[in-house]
Amino acid sequence: MKNKEILLGPLSKNNPVIVQVLGICSALAVTSKLEPSIVMAISVIAVVALANVVISLLRNTIPNSIRIIVQLVVVAALVIIVDQVLKAFAYDVSKQLSVFVGLIITNCIVMGRLEAFALSHGPWESFLDGIGNGIGYGLILVIVGFFRELLGSGTLLGFQVIPQALYDMGYANNGLMILPPMALIVVACIIWVHRSHNTELQEK
């Protein structure tokens, strides 16, 4: 497989969220605002890419019988480091993300890429694969976060974007957008648009 395909494939045709339908739980948990979505996206990109490289470097030494445990330890260590760094440098965001940073460990995308890719490829390809899948996941998070914050709170990154005049005319924020179910519905809409553009992905 070419490096370019490894990096760009997960952005669209092989997207972990909307094609493989992985990592949905965190997609609905953190996307009620745009800012935590972006921070979560960056955190996951960092964790997947680094975990992929570490596992890829170790792949010839890992005993097969404890392979999953080794992967878990590496991912857990990286996630704890990300959590600690956020607490030190972006305290407000880390308060908002609270438990969800820790839950990156359980994000199926991370373990999935380690098992399916890093164990059988070199470090550079694994790094690109991690970056690609992280961005593919992050992209969906940011799109969902954008619509949920815009329609649910009338703001983007905390700044009011829907003018007061519109509210005076009777427009109201849609409180439902803030609640978790709307994340699934927005993701479903993205899948709908995506599949109608990529007809080969449609199931018969």
Added chain:
Amino acid sequence: MNKQGNTYTILYASIMVIVVATILAVVSVALKPMQQANIEIDKKKQILTAVNISSTAADAVDKYAQYIVDSYVTDATGAKVDGVDAFGVDVAAEVKKPAEERQLPVFEARLDDGSVKYILPLYGAGLWGPIWGYISIEADGNTIYGSYFAHQGETPGLGAEIEKPDFQAQFQGKHLFIDGEMKPVAVMKVGQKPLNGAEYVDAISGGTITSKGVQDMIENSLLPYNAFLKTLVK
């Protein structure tokens, strides 16, 4: 060496655990001072919010130094306890002790108009996890001037509404003493009134257990201040 053998597997696991533990310990120690500073800044922001002063992470320390003119610890008899830093008191641990044994922090704020407010910390339990806050009281030791509530994981849109200004604003102007007896503000379902004649605010519909938690928190956290607040009443 046989890579699939037991000896190799055990050695591999042991070395990996030691290496990972070392890395995590180093990271934790290196970042600790910055995390501690962030936690203190956040606490200062919360205390300032209770007297309706909004601050950001950048100016919270300066504003805190400017407005919070004094802080001290009292006991249940209203006497000041010497040698204890009010800012460092762990309120979460204190509220579990019997009233007589508690250390009761008081933060004194002097606002731009020269008026003095007393800020008292609150801590209790909501539906899913801890809730906490600060409540500020006028110089008469009776009237509530402002409040701040926060929570760890209450349900968004329901219990989490306690952190919204709409809910917190209800407490402004309420009284803690009715006919000279302390009856902390109750949180009641719309249309109901507390039996003991205390003043009350409206609960959050759909957030019954969190609302009850706020009421219990106020009661449990404020009652030990009875003696201290009475010394303020002129």
